[in-house]
Amino acid sequence: MNMLFIVLNSDAHIDELLIEFDKNGIKGGTILDSQGMGQTMVEHSIGVSYNYLRTMLSGGRPYNKTMFLILDEKKLEIAKDCVRKIVGNLNKENVGIMFDFPISNVEGLTK
Numbered sequence: 577m578n579m580l581f582i583v584l585n586s587d588a589h590i591d592e593l594l595i596e597f598d599k600n601g602i603k604g605g606t607i608l609d610s611q612g613m614g615q616t617m618v619e620h621s622i623g624v625s626y627n628y629l630r631t632m633l634s635g636g637r638p639y640n641k642t643m644f645l646i647l648d649e650k651k652l653e654i655a656k657d658c659v660r661k662i663v664g665n666l667n668k669e670n671v672g673i674m675f676d677f678p679i680s681n682v683e684g685l686t687k
Contacts (some may be wrong), residue, residue: 577679578652582643582659583610584672589663590641596658605645612640640672646682
């Protein structure tokens with residue numbers, strides 16, 4: 577089993593991504609509202625100069641959507657393909673991030 581995390585800097589693609597997941601049999605994830613550390617630092621004027629952070633974060637959104645899913649190896653690759661298809665190139669500025677890692681134990685997961 578694997579954990580897939582997806583952090584999207586915009587919620588513009590959430591509905592379309594969920595539809596694509598459903599079409600491909602991807603079920604049972606969790607979606608959280610989240611905020612990047614840099615944005616929080618700007619709001620609280622912590623650490624780095626406010627103007628520097630504002631410039632660095634320009635074009636970004638103050639809040640993100642964080643999704644996480646527990647998937648077997650086959651579904652993991654399908655889910656990542658769905659994200660790439662709907663969201664596009666995650667390597668572009670202010671789009672988001674996706675990463676996964678293996679998990680060794682899960683309790684309470686139903687099919």
